[in-house]
Amino acid sequence: MFVFFCPHCGENREEEEFGYGGEAFIPRPSAPETLDDDAWGDYLFMRKNPKGWHWEMWSHNTGCRKFFVVKRNTATNAIAGSWTLSDGRKAYDAEGGAT
Amino acid sequence: MSEPVMRSPLHSFGLASQARQIDDSCGVWANEIPYLGYISLRGDGRDQTFVTAASNALGVPLPLQSCTLSSSNDLKVLWLSPDEWMIVAAPGQANALRSCLQQALAGVRSQVVDNSGGYTKIFLGGSKALDVLRHVSVYDFESLQPNRVVGTTFGKSSAYVFRQGDGYRLIVRRSFADYIWRYLARAATPYGFGIANAAPG
Amino acid sequence: MTSFRVRRPGARIDFEKPLSFSFDGQPYSGFAGDTLASALLANGVRMLARSFKYGRPRGIVGSGPEEPNALMQIETGAHTIPNLKATQVELYDGLTARRTTGYPTLEFDLKSIGGVFARFMPAGFYYKTFQNQKLWPKFEHIIRQAAGYGSAPAEPDPETYDHSHRHAQVLVVGGGASGLLAALAAGRAGLKVVLLDEQKECGGWLLSSPYSIIGGKAADAWLKIVIGELQSMPNVEVLTRTSAFALHDMNLVLAVEQLQDHLPLAERAVNRPRQRLHRIRAESVVLATGAIERPLVFGNNDVPGIMTASALTTYLNRYGVAVGKRVLLHTSNDHVYQGACDLIRAGCEVVLADARARVNPAWEKRARAAGVDLRLGYGISFARGGREVNGAQLVKLDAGQNVVTGTGPSIDCDALGSSGGLSPTVHLYCHDGGRPHWDEEKLAFVVPATGRAKSRIYCVGAVTGEFGLQQALEQTQRTIGDLLASLGKPTDTTSAVDVRTDEPQTVPPRRIFRIPDGKREGHGKKAFVDFQNDVSAADIHLAVRENYRSIEHIKRYTALGFGTDQGKLSNVNGFAIAADARGVSIPEVGTTTYRPAYSPVTFGTLAGLHADETFEPRRYSAMHACHVARGAEFEPVGQWLRPWYFPLPGEDMHAAVRRECLAARRGVGIMDASTLGKIDLRGKDVREFLGRVYANDWAKLAPGKCRYGLMLDENGMVMDDGVTACITDDHFVMTTTTGGAARVLSWLEKWHQTEWPDLDVYMTSVTDHWATAAIVGPKSREVLAKVCAGIDLSSSAFKFMDWREGTVAGIPARVFRISFSGELAFEVNVDANYGHYVWEALMDAGGEFGITPYGTETMHVLRAEKGFIIVGQDTDGSMTPLDLDMAWAVSMKKPFSFIGKRSFARSDTAGPNRKQLVGLLTEDPEIVLAEGAQIIERADTAPPVPMLGHVTSSYYSPELKRSIALAVVRDGINRRSEEGRKAGRNVLYAHAGGKAHKVRLVSPVFVDPKGERQNV
Structure with missing residues (x-):
């Protein structure tokens, strides 16, 4: 079981308080109708699923009910940090948006 | 038709008739503090217009620091998230408070909802109150400071918890109150579980 | 019956408090402080189990969680617990224990007949024999009767359990000398400390070695002082009878505390839990888990009366039981010498066969002075005896190679203890991914003395391979010093303690695991590695001959380390024998994976208060x-x-x-x-927001009006539905399904927070209001x-x-x-x-x-009479609004591409032959179909039968005086259309309860098809 730092509540909290929110930074296409089925299918179904560092969302269900970003290593379960959605986006972009 | 009667979420436990003065016979004491007013307030804590208007209407500053609360004689304002607060008011005050807030926040991006039927408050005290909280929740209550409020697990449900006097107050959702009370009572059994008289607000 | 009680200073037995108990129906007596194992041994009970495969007589081997044989069924009826280790059961007055093996009786075990089974049950026996699956049913009954251990209780558990969530700055696991010193140092530094020990009192090996001297004090006195100081510190909590069984990510340690198991049933408090699960989140974890002595592997090494040398010593010094009068000890290392001297002092004759030709001179001197008969350079070829040991044949060993160079004397004995070295208890360290490394000098898989500082896991004492008491304590001081320094705390709290001991400096052990008997493996007497699973040295050799290479495969093929003892005695011997058989080094073989739980945990403990009336939240309405x-x-x-x-x-x-x-x-x-979910939405953009998350249009819904909406996921599938009311232009109240309330609110919040934070919308649950x-x-x-x-x-x-x-x-x-x-x-x-x-x-x-x-x-x-769907019953996450024939609830004209819209055009979603919602009428109006009944084309059910769909809702309609059903059927909407009817495609069969019932596909609206009644 993990401990996450909730960037809104400002405290370390036990995993039981949180819910998994899936891979972070999968923006919804702004004009879905212009995408072909393959591109739309990528948005719907394709995930990075890396062995290693992964940017993901968690939601603080019993606390502030906010989604936030966690950078977690899926192989070691090490956590590099957690950020609000907007700060997380900046940190992600600063790394070149790569996994 | 008879006069309207309210029934609190823990009515079926008949707590009032079992209540007695807190003494050393039990390690854990609890009771329901029913019929308080609960207002859910949403707005942007970084929006000075919202914060000022809300604080003025409430008569206490809106707590902006995470997991803190502010209080006056007749109400408490709990920080729940950067854009959500819960206001706990004296019985019968919710409607007036809601109107007052709505007026003050007219035209300001915000939400004011009367949730008075949706919550109840539980007093928890006694020498073993901390032990029993360890049984029911994952949070480190030993480190919970006064004037802080935490939203955390309670068994497989959740609760908002803060310290008051030498005990704790739990704010729980109405439909989960039965489960939470049973869970609390079972967890407290090893220490002796007493129903406390006249729980202080 | 040669065991006897001795009164030794420092022993944890209260001879003033006799207790009575029974084993297999026979009454016995013991004393307060005994374990079931020590009391049975004191009563001369040697054979108390039969082995798993061969039905061989077995006795007590260990003195703690490593015990492989003495698995007991404790108590009866609802209170019964299977497979407790007698070595871990504290004796109480009136305790009832039964054997868990031996069929039909302990005295006569079917499996043991003439050793016949033995020859036919090599490694992989079950795999090989029952590859032909026809054989299994014939033998299953007999095998199941003869095999296996205790019985699970058949009655509901009358006891309660709970969980406790703790947070510590420093969690020390293990209350032996090193753990106590670590807790003391951290406690004195003012840190919030929790110390766990699985036994009834702290002390660890010091309880078995009361004559050790630490800092000029006898172990007993040292313990009293240290434990007293720990108990006086408000920031330190000492939990005994508390076994840490798992270490998870981020230093979450799970431990089970036995609160009542040591009390007679009548004295157990009804308001107290039997066991408590502690979930301890620690900033730093100190593993002081010690080590467990492993036996040497030699012929007939499973005869009752043969145990580990440390167990013999523990029974003597801690429990006041000398297991025999004439004791033969066999060792490859220094650890047995103190015990040998203690046995002499208790009045036993002791022969000590050391596999080493040259031994530690300090110990040699002390042993000879005490009167120990030392035989250097000898090994035990095989033990003698059937139901109890009566002697052993020694062989002369080559000084370098592990081969026999000559025969040795035959020694008579009534107890035999062996020591093949110490195996550090590395399990917790390895639970979250750590691996131990092989120390060739100490002949042990050890964890680094520095622990895993990055994860703030520190290791002290024997678990790091520091087997000498003084070295262990010094290493503890250094490591805890590092821990305190990393927290900016003064480190003198650890160095202040005098840890000098009177122990001689340890010399290296001999690298020997399997004592040779001069024969090819498999041709001499059976030499057991894993007692609980009857795995012999020959079985491991056979596995290697059959080309198993990975130790994980060898483990599974032979069942090495599979038992409730999880190989605590057997693993290292097994790895070493596999290494020798393969001709590789032990590190090349490596270890198997250490997984939680370290020792068995009851289901009740894992469930805690999540049981009975508080199993799940039960929500009630105000009415x-x-x-x-x-x-x-x-x-x-x-x-x-x-x-x-x-x-x-x-x-x-x-x-x-x-x-x-x-x-x-x-x-x-x-x-x-x-119970319907209710969400209050407020803001200028609520209409826009609703338009994005619902399939239908909300632009024109006026205050005072309500509208039904279908909520889709991005795949275009229906995920929820409900009515939303417009309160004012910027204020709406949404209802959701009863089961979907929390999911929908979280879904809406996620879209708002991640994609559309600019929309002026706030949402608050008002379900309970x-x-x-x-x-x-x-x-x-x-x-x-x-x-x-x-x-x-x-x-x-x-x-x-x-x-x-x-x-x-x-x-x-x-x-x-x-x-x-x-x-x-x-x-x-x-x-x-x-x-x-x-x-x-x-x-x-x-x-x-x-x-x-x-x-x-x-x-x-x-609702079914009206064809109204229940999301989750008539839909299953694969139904679009069109599949439900609810195109009227979809607005394709909205400017924003609402959630799910694009997916309508995906080839599969738009394709033909989708399952669609229809009404069903059975030919026989009295038949109410089973929900889930399959829809098929013909009454003929000879396979293959294509499945066209299934019944989702089915009831008897009092209004229509006949049965009705809803179903999803491939191309159902066409089938029930006029053309379909004309083509006869609307008549199908619903298969339920072994029968095919003729059904007609119709409109799902059975009552008031024009919808007039609701408008009156």
Whole structure:
């Protein structure tokens, strides 16, 4: 079981308080109708699923009910940090948006 | 038709008739503090217009620091998230408070909802109150400071918890109150579980 | 019966308190302080088990969690617990224990007949024999009778359990010398410390070695002082009888505390849990888990009376039991010498065969001075004896190679202890991914002395391979010094303790695991590696010969380390023998994976308070007491408990539902609809937001109006539905399904927070605030008129899909004119504190109209008669609105591409032959199909039978006086169309209960197809 730092509540909290929110930074296409089925299918179904560092969302269900970003290593379960959605986006972009 | 009667979420436990003065016979004491007013307030804590208007209407500053609360004689304002607060008011005050807030926040991006039927408050005290909280929740209550409020697990449900006097107050959702009370009572059994008289607000 | 009690200073036995107990029906006596194992040994009970495969006599081997043989069934009836290790069961007065092996009896075990089975049961026996699956049924019964261990209790557990979540700055696991010193240092530094020890008191090996000297004090006195100081510190908590069994990510340690198992049944407090699960989150974890001595592997090494040398010493010094008068010890290292001297002092004769030709001179001197008969350079070829050991044959060993160079004497003995070295208890260190490394000098898999500083896991004492007491304590001081320094704390709290001991410096052990007997492996006497699973050295050689290479495969092929002891005695010997058989080094073989739990944990402990009445949250509406008073039967719906039906005296469910349905269709019914999810939405952009998350359009919904909406996921599939009301232009109230409330709110928040934070919308759950009563039926308006004020209820002023604000029974209320039954209906919402009152007021008002409360079953019949879906029952995450024939609830003209819209055009979603919702009528109107019944083309069910769909809802309709059903069927909408009917494609079969029933596909709207009744 993990401990996450909730960037809104400002405290370390036990995993039981949180819910998994899936891979972070999968923006919804702004004009879905212009995408072909393959591109739309990528948005719907394709995930990075890396062995290693992964940017993901968690939601603080019993606390502030906010989604936030966690950078977690899926192989070691090490956590590099957690950020609000907007700060997380900046940190992600600063790394070149790569996994 | 008879006069309207309210029934609190823990009515079926008949707590009032079992209540007695807190003494050393039990390690854990609890009771329901029913019929308080609960207002859910949403707005942007970084929006000075919202914060000022809300604080003025409430008569206490809106707590902006995470997991803190502010209080006056007749109400408490709990920080729940950067854009959500819960206001706990004296019985019968919710409607007036809601109107007052709505007026003050007219035209300001915000939400004011009367949730008075949706919550109840539980007093928890006694020498073993901390032990029993360890049984029911994952949070480190030993480190919970006064004037802080935490939203955390309670068994497989959740609760908002803060310290008051030498005990704790739990704010729980109405439909989960039965489960939470049973869970609390079972967890407290090893220490002796007493129903406390006249729980202080 | 050669064992005897000795009174030794420092022993933990209270000879003033005799206790009686029984084993296999025989009465015995012991003393307070005994374990079941020590008491059985003191009573001369040697054989107390039969082995798993061969039925060989077995006795006690260890003195703690490593015990492989002495698995006991403790107590009877509801209190019975299977497979407890006798070495870990504290004796109490009246304890009842039974063997768990031996079929039909312990004295005569079927499996042991002439060793016949032995020859036929090599490694992989089951795999090889029962590859032919026809054989298994013939032998299963016999094998199951003869094999296996204790029995699970058949009655409900009368005891309770709970969990405790703790947070510590420093968690010390293990209360031996090193753990105590670590806790003391951290405690003195003011840190919040929790110390765990699995035994009834701290002390670890010092309890077995009371004559050790630490800092000039006898171990006993040292323990008293240290434990006393720890107990005096408010920041330190010492939990004994608490076994840490798992270490998870981020230093979460799980430990089980035995609160009552050591007490006689009659003395156990009913208000106390039997066991408590501690979930301890620690900033730093100090593993002081020590080490367990492993035996040497030699012929017949499983005869009762043969144990580890440390167990012999522990029974003597801690429990005051000398297991035999003439003791033969066999070792490859220094650890047995103190015990040998202690046995002499207790009055035993001791022969000590050391595999090393040259031994530690300090120990040699002490042993010889004490009177130990030392035989250097010898090994045990095989032990003698059947049901108890009576001697052993020694062989002369080559000084370098592990081969026999000559024969040795035959030694008579009545107890035999062996030591093949110490195996550090590295399990917890390895649970979250750590691996131990092989120390060739110490002949042990050890963890780094520095622990894993990055994860703040520190290791001290024997677990790091520091087997000498003084070295262990010094290493503890260094490591805890590092820990304190990393926290900016002064480190002198650890160095202040004098840890000098009187132990001689240890010299290296001999690298030997399997004592050679001069024969090829498999040709001499059986030499066991894993006692619990009857794995011999020859079995491991066989596995290697059969080309198993990975130790994980060898483990699974031979069952090495599979038992409840998890290979605590056997693993290292097994790895070493596998290494020798393969001709590689031990590090190349490596270890198997260490997984939680370190030792068995009861299901009750894992469940804690998540059992019985608090198993799951049970949610109740504010009107629940009203339904109880009217005799309702209830059913769980998600976490809610809802009225199912309201039987009158003498009514069964069918009769009650029939009466309730007809009341709602012809008169007036009332239903508690409080459980529906309700979300209050406020903001300038709510309309836009609703348009994005719902399939239909919200731009023109006026205040005072309601609309039904389908919520889709991005795949275009229906995920929820409900009615949303426009309160004011920027204020709406959404309802969700009962089960979907939390999911929908989280879904909406996620979209708002991640994609559209700029939209001016706030959402708040008001599910629990509003209590809702639905008044349903042609007379509902008349009932409501009696108690409602402030609302013009006339059909022209208050239309279908309108809502109004007023009072009901004097309570402020929102009244929605919506219907889930197709009848005229009103849903009254009030502050839940008044829910009970308002329900009763409505019942009073409806009395003269025969108002009839109804539950979920009638609600289902009424809605199915109208073809209204239940999301999650008639849909399963693969149904689009079009599949449901609900195109009317989709607006393709909205400018924003609402969630799910794009997926309508995906080839599969837009393709032909999708499963679609239809109504079904059975040919025989009395047959009510089973929900889930498969829809097939023909009555002929000879395979293969293509599945066309299945029944999703099925009821008997009192209104129609016949059965009705909803189903999803491939191309169902075409099949039931006029063309389909003409082509005969609308007649299919529903297969249920072994029979195929002819059905007709029809419109799902069975009652009032024009929808006139709800508008009256």
